[in-house]
Amino acid sequence: MARARTPTAASPRTQPSTDRKPAKAKPAGSAGRPAGPDPEFDAPRGNGGEYQQQAGGERPRLTTNQGVVIADNQNSLRQGPRGPALLEDFILREKIMHFDHERIPERIVHARGSAAHGYFELTRSLAEYTRAKLFTEVGERTPVFTRFSTVAGSKGSIDTPRDVRGFAVKFYTKEGNYDLVGNNVPVFFIQDAIKFPDLVHAFKPEPDRGFPQATNAHDTLWDFISLTPESMHMIMWAMSDRTIPRSLRMMEGFGVHSFRFLDHEGHSTFVKFHWRPKLGVQSTVWDEAMKLQAADNDYHRRDLFESIQAGDFPEWEFAVQLFTEEEAEAFPFDHLDPTKIVPESLVPLQVVGRMVLDRWPDNFFAETEQVAFCPANLVPGIDFSNDPLLQGRLFSYLDTQLIRLGGPNFHQIPVNQPKCPFANQQRDGHMQTQVPRGRVNYEPSSLQEDSPRADAATGFHSHASVDDGAKGRIRPESFADHFSQARMFFRSLEAPEQAHLASALVFELSKVETPKVRERLVGQLRNVDGSLAERVADGLGMDMLPPGVPAAMPAQDMPPAPEVRIIGRMKDTLEGRRIGILIDEGSDAATLKALRKAAESAGATVKVVAPKLGGATLSDGRKQAADGQLAGTPSQVFDAVAVLLSEAAGRKLAKESAAVDFVANAWTHLKAIASDDGALPLLKAGHVGRDAGIVDAADARAFIAAAKTRQWAREPKLRSLA
Numbered sequence: 001m002a003r004a005r006t007p008t009a010a011s012p013r014t015q016p017s018t019d020r021k022p023a024k025a026k027p028a029g030s031a032g033r034p035a036g037p038d039p040e041f042d043a044p045r046g047n048g049g050e051y052q053q054q055a056g057g058e059r060p061r062l063t064t065n066q067g068v069v070i071a072d073n074q075n076s077l078r079q080g081p082r083g084p085a086l087l088e089d090f091i092l093r094e095k096i097m098h099f100d101h102e103r104i105p106e107r108i109v110h111a112r113g114s115a116a117h118g119y120f121e122l123t124r125s126l127a128e129y130t131r132a133k134l135f136t137e138v139g140e141r142t143p144v145f146t147r148f149s150t151v152a153g154s155k156g157s158i159d160t161p162r163d164v165r166g167f168a169v170k171f172y173t174k175e176g177n178y179d180l181v182g183n184n185v186p187v188f189f190i191q192d193a194i195k196f197p198d199l200v201h202a203f204k205p206e207p208d209r210g211f212p213q214a215t216n217a218h219d220t221l222w223d224f225i226s227l228t229p230e231s232m233h234m235i236m237w238a239m240s241d242r243t244i245p246r247s248l249r250m251m252e253g254f255g256v257h258s259f260r261f262l263d264h265e266g267h268s269t270f271v272k273f274h275w276r277p278k279l280g281v282q283s284t285v286w287d288e289a290m291k292l293q294a295a296d297n298d299y300h301r302r303d304l305f306e307s308i309q310a311g312d313f314p315e316w317e318f319a320v321q322l323f324t325e326e327e328a329e330a331f332p333f334d335h336l337d338p339t340k341i342v343p344e345s346l347v348p349l350q351v352v353g354r355m356v357l358d359r360w361p362d363n364f365f366a367e368t369e370q371v372a373f374c375p376a377n378l379v380p381g382i383d384f385s386n387d388p389l390l391q392g393r394l395f396s397y398l399d400t401q402l403i404r405l406g407g408p409n410f411h412q413i414p415v416n417q418p419k420c421p422f423a424n425q426q427r428d429g430h431m432q433t434q435v436p437r438g439r440v441n442y443e444p445s446s447l448q449e450d451s452p453r454a455d456a457a458t459g460f461h462s463h464a465s466v467d468d469g470a471k472g473r474i475r476p477e478s479f480a481d482h483f484s485q486a487r488m489f490f491r492s493l494e495a496p497e498q499a500h501l502a503s504a505l506v507f508e509l510s511k512v513e514t515p516k517v518r519e520r521l522v523g524q525l526r527n528v529d530g531s532l533a534e535r536v537a538d539g540l541g542m543d544m545l546p547p548g549v550p551a552a553m554p555a556q557d558m559p560p561a562p563e564v565r566i567i568g569r570m571k572d573t574l575e576g577r578r579i580g581i582l583i584d585e586g587s588d589a590a591t592l593k594a595l596r597k598a599a600e601s602a603g604a605t606v607k608v609v610a611p612k613l614g615g616a617t618l619s620d621g622r623k624q625a626a627d628g629q630l631a632g633t634p635s636q637v638f639d640a641v642a643v644l645l646s647e648a649a650g651r652k653l654a655k656e657s658a659a660v661d662f663v664a665n666a667w668t669h670l671k672a673i674a675s676d677d678g679a680l681p682l683l684k685a686g687h688v689g690r691d692a693g694i695v696d697a698a699d700a701r702a703f704i705a706a707a708k709t710r711q712w713a714r715e716p717k718l719r720s721l722a
């Protein structure tokens with residue numbers, strides 16, 4: 001039996017500890033220290049930055065959390081080389097204890113997220129409407145931290161499910177933190193916050209079985225939805241291609257609720273907030289989204305990270321819709337109902353600023369995980385509306401941070417701290433990291449001149465709204481129309497988008513085991529649009545159309561709202577997009593060079609894919625390394641592909657399933673494909689047809705033009721959509 005070695009001079013246990021002094025040694029004791037706090041001595045030194053600077057760039061010594069230098073980080077303290085571990089090993093216990101507590105409760109919703117730092121820049125003053133400096137100082141750059149998220153899945157789940165995306169922006173303004181906690185769709189499922197726990201329970205994994213994860217396609221969600229007609233407008237958005245975005249950089253954001261702007265006199269104007277991506281709005285197709293789950297679970301996070309690292313900073317325009325109380329009275333819906341949009345034909349968007357995300361967080365946990373958004377974080381000049389969903393949210397977010405971040409001092413975590421001065425008499429509590437000085441921790445006080453006081457001139461004032469009425473659990477009659485805007489949405493879409501929406505409903509409901517739930521949902525769809533209900537019923541193979549569910553108020557026809565479409569809003573550009581070029585031994589060097597040059601000059605990122613990561617020897621004898629190995633780099637991670645193969649390689653790859661899938665998926669996902677003669681056997685094996693998106697690799701210009709769009713005309717050849 002092998003015996004453990006006894007420690008020798010060379011073993012880690014007996015290695016001499018590196019007994020280097022920090023570059024800047026601190027004076028011992030208080031000798032030489034001025035009375036009172038010593039900024040150098042008292043400054044917190046965390047696990048990294050500050051300490052490393054202290055060490056003057058030398059490697060810092062490993063210590064316990066008490067600052068004791070650790071001599072051996074490989075072996076725990078044992079009674080003899082093969083003896084038991086000793087309880088007195090405080091180094092082992094501290095390390096394991098800390099590790100055991102590394103995880104904090106994940107967010108109940110929006111657990112999976114990716115975030116970045118950046119800035120907001122105002123391009124047009126809104127001083128006429130608001131006193132908020134954020135919206136009045138043109139050219140001023142306000143730092144922001146923006147977190148995007150899926151809603152249903154847990155923290156470790158996938159990036160590309162069919163799901164609404166969170167779009168939360170923390171503005172670190174000069175007047176305090178302002179959080180705009182929105183989504184990538186402008187409406188919500190429910191009208192009243194009291195229904196939120198039910199909604200979330202219904203879409204999370206079912207409680208008895210613990211699945212399905214990160215999807216809405218199951219009985220409990222559709223049971224709830226089919227009994228909640230107010231959700232129908234949101235369902236239209238959720239089943240549209242908006243919820244399978246191509247990139248976080250290519251989706252819109254919405255503040256959802258109406259808020260108020262308040263000017264210096266306290267006059268109020270209602271405002272709705274919009275983010276519009278510079279790269280245009282683009283989605284995947286459903287089959288592609290599902291295959292992306294297999295190709296890359298971190299597809300969106302990686303895309304955001306890589307674009308920022310490459311200096312292609314994601315950017316959005318910031319726009320507002322402004323309307324008065326009187327204008328709102330004349331709308332044919334209640335704008336306080338969060339299941340409604342204010343169509344742009346009624347109130348046009350005004351672009352007043354832009355947001356640029358230009359820095360990836362230094363540490364995922366410290367920033368992306370610990371950031372705490374709250375719709376109640378407002379600054380002077382902005383106020384809430386009476387939207388009952390918003391009112392409930394004002395309680396929920398603060399409350400959830402108490403459990404998630406462990407106590408009331410989460411505002412002291414660096415990512416949550418205001419960047420303007422802040423001071424008050426709130427004290428103590430778990431994880432207090434500040435050290436307030438002096439005797440005064442109350443107000444009014446006279447003992448300390450510099451203790452903070454309220455200031456009516458610059459402070460926050462609420463809108464002096466007058467609301468009366470009997471107390472009660474009342475849903476206003478103006479909230480009763482659940483179907484007009486749902487119908488408006490569906491009828492405003494282009495034909496392929498309508499087909500995708502119908503297919504999405506068929507897909508989701510086909511995962512529902514309970515027939516009466518499917519039938520009731522189709523019954524609700526009859527209130528939205530008869531043809532949609534029929535398509536879904538047909539797609540599910542129902543023998544007859546289920547009876548309609550009685551509507552409190554039948555849908556009214558509204559003018560189409562073109563702004564809800566995605567088709568036509570994809571930008572005619574390759575900027576921010578990725579091209580994959582598949583090569584193998586003998587691929588034509590000149591064509592590869594020409595395609596790469598054309599794609600890169602058009603703004604795309606080009607990746608070379610080959611059966612082996614080492615790459616292949618090209619026609620000119622040069623070795624071309626690959627960025628991705630074929631089996632691990634399928635075509636779904638690209639916006640368009642080119643296939644450059646010698647005749648021999650084309651014949652070989654036509655029998656290689658990863659290569660066949662590469663071209664077959666590019667074809668069915670409506671992408672442009674450039675190919676040379678050698679690639680033809682592979683294209684044939686992948687059943688790639690002919691259309692305007694299939695171009696000769698020698699014609700780089702034609703490829704670039706085709707790559708800028710999806711080949712929508714191809715779709716009817718490929719899928720019998722519901």
Ligand code: HDD
Pocket residue numbers: 107108109110113147148149165166167168181182183187188192193194196255256257338371372373389392393396397398400401
């Ligand atoms: Fe919420 C998180 C957006 C309704 C309760 N919500 C959360 C996040 C976003 C939204 C983007 C993630 C923030 C982050 O990145 O950390 N939520 C919305 C929108 C809503 C909405 C646009 C409707 C217009 N939410 C809503 C209601 C309630 C909540 C009605 C409860 C009454 N939301 C929460 C929460 C979360 C949250 C439980 C989970 C984690 C967190 O707050 O910090 O408090």
